[in-house]
Amino acid sequence: MKPKDLIVPFGNERRVMIHDRIWHVPRYRACDEAFVFPGWHSPELFGNDKPVVIEYCCGNGTWIAAKAQQDPSCNWLGVEMRFERVRKVWSKIHNLNLDNLMVVNGEALVTTQRYIPAQSVQDVYVNFPDPWPKKRHAKHRLLQGPFINELQRILHPGGAVTVVTDDVDYSEQLIAEFAPFPSFQSAFADPFYATEWPNYGGSYFDSLWRGQGKTIRYHRFVLTAAISHD
Numbered sequence: 001m002k003p004k005d006l007i008v009p010f011g012n013e014r015r016v017m018i019h020d021r022i023w024h025v026p027r028y029r030a031c032d033e034a035f036v037f038p039g040w041h042s043p044e045l046f047g048n049d050k051p052v053v054i055e056y057c058c059g060n061g062t063w064i065a066a067k068a069q070q071d072p073s074c075n076w077l078g079v080e081m082r083f084e085r086v087r088k089v090w091s092k093i094h095n096l097n098l099d100n101l102m103v104v105n106g107e108a109l110v111t112t113q114r115y116i117p118a119q120s121v122q123d124v125y126v127n128f129p130d131p132w133p134k135k136r137h138a139k140h141r142l143l144q145g146p147f148i149n150e151l152q153r154i155l156h157p158g159g160a161v162t163v164v165t166d167d168v169d170y171s172e173q174l175i176a177e178f179a180p181f182p183s184f185q186s187a188f189a190d191p192f193y194a195t196e197w198p199n200y201g202g203s204y205f206d207s208l209w210r211g212q213g214k215t216i217r218y219h220r221f222v223l224t225a226a227i228s229h230d
């Protein structure tokens with residue numbers, strides 16, 4: 001299967017739908033009112049109750065497809081807003097026969113706020129989120145209060161968020177953004193990141209930045225207590 005073999009049923013559709021391992025989430029709320037999250041165990045999604053692990057900003061899916069292959073005891077969900085990259089994840093799902101991997105074609109915060117139930121996710125990964133390196137663009141970075149608040153809501157207690165970046169400024173910002181959330185504790189002592197994580201797994205951007213000699217920073221924040229969102 002090649003990425004272009006995907007027959008796109010949603011095209012310009014502005015309605016939420018799940019089709020052939022892709023969960024299509026348009027940004028516009030007006031179009032999704034009829035959609036109800038069916039539950040991770042539903043046949044449309046994973047069809048079982050195994051723990052769910054999400055990788056946001058999964059790009060072409062190299063990292064998550066390898067993880068799904070190595071660890072069939074979990075259900076793996078990639079979230080990626082660029083359709084051309086979603087197609088590449090889709091072809092990996094089919095070529096590697098990964099019935100424990102699905103991909104959301106949607107924006108991370110929108111998808112999470114609308115559909116991901118509280119305390120329903122075991123672990124979250126964000127590998128090389130877009131760095132928005134210009135100061136005036138930093139407000140677009142994903143790892144900020146509203147998104148972290150959502151991660152706190154969807155994780156099971158004891159679950160964790162791992163963020164990997166080569167961008168020093170983003171690393172410092174995200175550490176500061178997690179600080180007002182006392183329920184999240186860094187798994188790494190001060191300065192709250194590691195530069196080595198054996199067997200973490202590689203991705204397109206991981207290879208790109210390592211090839212340029214950049215240092216990679218791994219951050220991990222563990223949710224130590226259940227949060228009530230009544």
Ligand SMILES: C[S@@+](CC[C@H](N)C(=O)[O-])C[C@H]1O[C@@H](n2cnc3c(N)ncnc32)[C@H](O)[C@@H]1O
Binds near residue numbers: 127
């Ligand atoms: C730098 S790439 C990293 C891709 C992949 N994780 C890797 O390491 O090769 C960032 C990816 O995040 C996606 N992305 C950025 N912001 C997003 C958001 N708010 N929601 C979903 N995907 C997003 C981009 O389309 C892009 O594919």
